[in-house]
């Protein structure tokens with residue numbers, strides 16, 4: 816059975832099969848662990864047969880653009896990934912729905928997400944979920960150096 820959960824550092828390496836090819840895993844782990852220790856992020860996964868088949872990271876503190884987060888109001892979602900052989904089966908949408916509702920229950924009302932303009936599937940999902948307001952542009956980070964548009968979902972504006 817599929818299970819949603821927020822992972823701890825000792826489970827982090829189970830995310831490796833989801834990582835983009837060619838990424839420097841050791842460096843990435845060190846960077847994420849520092850941010851986990853500072854309570855700057857949470858990593859949510861969808862677990863099936865004790866494997867992680869989808870992931871989504873929630874950032875509570877800015878890591879690239881100042882518009883990403885507002886303390887206790889706005890969070891930034893990133894590293895949205897589903898195992899290649901399991902994509903286009905609705906799993907990504909299940910995970911993002913779970914995470915948004917989890918955060919909403921904790922009082923967050925604004926969610927940002929960055930996406931490259933040519934990522935049609937991701938953009939389809941984000942628009943469907945209401946990430947329709949373009950609020951910023953970034954050039955990417957060391958771990959994902961591609962330019963992107965930052966979109967906002969504001970639950971206070973949804974009817």
Ligand SMILES: CC(C)(COP(=O)(O)OP(=O)(O)OC[C@H]1O[C@@H](n2cnc3c(N)ncnc32)[C@H](O)[C@@H]1OP(=O)(O)O)[C@@H](O)C(=O)NCCC(=O)NCCS
Pocket residue numbers: 895896897898901902903904905906907908909929930931934935936937939940943
């Ligand atoms: C983006 C990603 C996480 C989505 O997860 P997923 O489980 O494959 O997505 P889902 O199956 O939940 O939803 C796919 C949606 O895209 C739609 N879709 C499929 N192909 C499409 C295309 N070529 N153009 C537009 N929409 C498309 C599907 O119809 C479905 O929408 P619907 O439910 O409204 O019909 C996953 O594809 C992935 O890991 N991609 C690689 C990493 C990535 O690009 N991450 C996003 C970074 S911003």
